[in-house]
Amino acid sequence: MKKLCLIVMTVLVGSSVLFFGGKAVNAASEPVLPSGYYLVKPQSNKNLQVNLKFQLGKLNREHEKFEFYYLPSKEAYIVNTQYGPQSIAWNGKLGAGNLEWKKQNSNDDKMLWTLEKTADNKYVIHNKKDPTMVWSLQCPCRNIGTPVQLEKADAQFSQQVFTIE
DSSP states (O other), rough: OHHHHHHHHHHHHTTSEEEEETTEETTTSSSSOOEEEEEEEEOOOTTEOOTTTSBBBEEESSSSSSEEEEEETTTEEEEEETSEEEEEEEEESSSTTTTEEEOOOTTOOOGGGEEEEETEEEEEEEEESTTTEEEEEEEEOTTTBEEEEEEOOTTTGGOOEEEEE
């Protein structure tokens, strides 16, 4: 009887894991990152962070955090400023200046974001409206003032990976 229970449990647990390209993937309804307030930093320079003007700025652990709030019904995050009910939205355009603050609306997929975890605390931030569009540094220079914008995802671009902590 114990062997039968063990076999049944093994089959049930094994069938509950989804596989994509040979790698185990969490069910979409589970958040990759717990809801909370986080600094968003370029992967390549831990002394800089994304500021509320969607540019790289000096690291400031107390200010300019983003609230990542997971919405299970949308299987996505809404990303707010730490100071109020404004949320990040993609304006549908390409190039610098295509991220902006708008009044929160969880029914607008341009305001919803999914996270692709690449390593510990490292993520690619995808737009829910068009998952091929991701947060990216405008150029690989990674200096203070470098704009953060939405661009087509490209696995070769390290400027599309951000540390969220």
